[in-house]
Amino acid sequence: MALLEVNNLSVQLQTKTGFATAVDRLSFTLDTGEILGIAGESGSGKTMSALTLLGLLPQHAKVTGSAKFDGQELVGMTNKQWQQIRGKNIAMVFQDPMTSLHPMLSIKTQMTEHMITHLGITEKQALVDAEELLIDVRIPDPKKALSSYASQFSGGMRQRICIAMALACKPKLLLADEPSTALDVTVQAGILTLLNRLREEHHLSIIFITHDLGVLSSITDKLLVLYAGREVESGLTSTILQHPRHPYTQGLLDSLPQPDSKEKLLKSIAGFPPELGKQPIGCAFAERCKFAEPRCTGHEVQPTFAADDHKFYCAVDPFAFTESREVGA
Template identity: 45%
Template sequence: MSLIEVKNLGVQFQTRDGLIYAVNGINFALERGQTLGIVGESGSGKSQSVLAMMGLLANNGKATGQALYQGRDLLAMKPAELNKIRGNRVAMIFQDPMTSLNPYLTVERQMTEVLQFHKGLDRKSARAKSVALLDAVKIPEAARRIAMYPHEFSGGMRQRVMIAMALLCEPEVLIADEPTTALDVTVQAQIIALLRDLQRDFGTAIVMITHDLGVVAGLCDEVMVLYGGRVMEQGDANSIFYRATHPYTVGLLGAIPRLDAEDEALVAIPGAPPNMARLPKGCPFSERCTLANAECREVLPALLAAENNPAVRRACHKSIQAVSELAAKGVSHA
């Protein structure tokens, strides 16, 4: 049995414009010590998929499918039961630390109450462990600064506080939603190293949501590419990065700046992600894909194993050879 297994996860929101299907049919499984990277443009459904797993959807949201932690469905749990797992065995690093930290409480209060609630530590022991975690994420003078309020920290420092809070209970599953966005590259490297150490020491499974494909390449074992709330491509990181089989994945990789190609222009994907209230009838990417034809626009492609690599699944009507030729031209869009 996998440590965490997600089966046919869907997320819908009831709005004035009707029912919006933000996430459609996500599946993955993680063992101890493995990392899954979820990538895609803003609005593709990355954050909503993990918020559904944590029971943190907005009031107008509804999750379907299953999110099994050690065989127990997180989506079916009552709040009191979920609270014993959430923040303890399954923890999350949120994207925006300023709105996630309580502005009225000191960092010390917010960190120690996690350990007092989940681990039963006394205030002194909880404070000592909290200071040690702040040291680990490179907060200068942690013993002094733990008594400060969130607004007294910079954006990058607040993000590191959020990471430290998520690691307090040494979770078995860590969900990280853009954990390095506000950090400079040096601190990013330190945080990635910290996450690797956590996996090595405790066998933590990590779900990493990010726009930074460099972070994915350096940390993740498996990659899931989302677009329009659907999985476009999913498989091991090496296959996705070096032998991409979907035009959208090719487009994301083509937009990465390269140090060894200073004179080459970046290949951007024009247009914008689809309106989730009015998704295309066929492939969500068909409106922006140069390979798209009538079949792509009318028939939703199934997520199937790639012909040349059964470990990779792709949702595309076009042959892998056609996508490879597109990648070779350095063109990924219409």
């Protein structure tokens, strides 16, 4: 049985004009020890899907469908039930380590409070564990770090502390929402290596959310590409990177910087994603897609299976016979 089974999960947010769909019938599974990458532009519903898995959506958000974690249905849980899951079984690392650590509470307090709550251990024991965790994420001088405050650390160090904090109760699933985006490239690489190592040591499953396919390629096993709240392509990371079938995935890959490219400008996808609540019926990407045909819109796009574990939603399929891309970079 998969650790996480998401089926037709939809999230609707209340706006001034009514409910708008932020996540549209998302389905995926995640096994123990697997890393799933969710890719997409801002507003594609990546963060919303992660927050749904922690029950941290804004008030009045409507969630339908199913998300089974370890056999337990997450959709429709009460706040009390959520508190048992959050931090203990599913933990999250947020995008901006500069704002997600509390400025006025010592690292000690922030590292140990949920251990004490969830694991029922004493503060003393929690402190010992906290120190070990900090060593685990390569924080020099963990004793001193524990009695310090967030402002005394750099961004990369803060994110390492956030990761240590997330792992404190030995969760089975880690949601990493752009954990390296706010950091320098060199620091970013360190965080990715760290997550990869922790996955193996802690048998951790990770959902890694980012807009940067370059980052995803180096760490994830599986990939889910979202556009305007909907899945456009999913499958094994290696397969998708070699042979992306959806024009949007293709566009994302083309927009990555190529070191040996003769072109001076980065390629970008023209236009903007549709506004929240204004997604068309059919392919939401059609109006920005250079391969779009009339049949792309007006009715639901059916999934096409390129292989058992490679699925995409494009009626035109312009890349069916193109050669494989070179992977790596």
